[in-house]
Amino acid sequence: MFFQRQFGTRKPRRRTHASTGCKIRACYPYLQDTVSKLLASFFKEDKTRLGGDATLLMADMLKIFVQEAAVRSLKQAESEDCDQVDIEHFEKILPQLLLDF
């Protein structure tokens, strides 16, 4: 019972790629679902809800966060002439990344 309430069996309503023209929808059909669950699990109050468009925007924002982390790490590795992006490269860009978001 609890499980059903938590996850539900109903399919989430999704807008198609054509109707939104949103790239993120086409690449990751379940991303919106995951993001809304992720944010909902962090809310302090149970009654807080997440609007549909707000979820889409947050999915976009989190994707940009990850891309930004990846690109900055890549740049750092490039400047040190390394073939593999290692943890030290990520460590160097992390403080500025967190300040920018």
Place this chain on the structure above:
Amino acid sequence: SLYLRACYINVECDVAVLPPHHAMALLERLKAAVHYTVGRICQKMGEDQRRRFSRQVVAAIAETTFRQCDIFAKDLEAFARHAKRSTVSTEDVKLAARRSTALSIYIQNKSEELNQEQRDLKKKSTGKRKSRDTEEENKE
């Protein structure tokens, strides 16, 4: 082990699909989903630059994203409550993105796009209704 788990709880396979006897708390499964998606994004970006991301970096970015998500969620909730709402709206997301100018502009444009689509959809549906009404009038 998180990586192995991430392989079968990916974003393509909905988080909701897995039965409970997989014995993972929701948070764990969400973490795995984030890890998987981060891995894919990193792989894609690495291929363009012909560089590999070490697994440690992917895990670190995933963990950072997860914690950033926590911060975002708490911020959004506080913004919504400040506006005396219980539903987080696009306005709250715009506020959450205020720290960086470029990001803020990007999010505002995206939000405007979504609004425009909503308006178009509404126009379409009311347009249909109107045409149906006139048809019925003609019949009468």
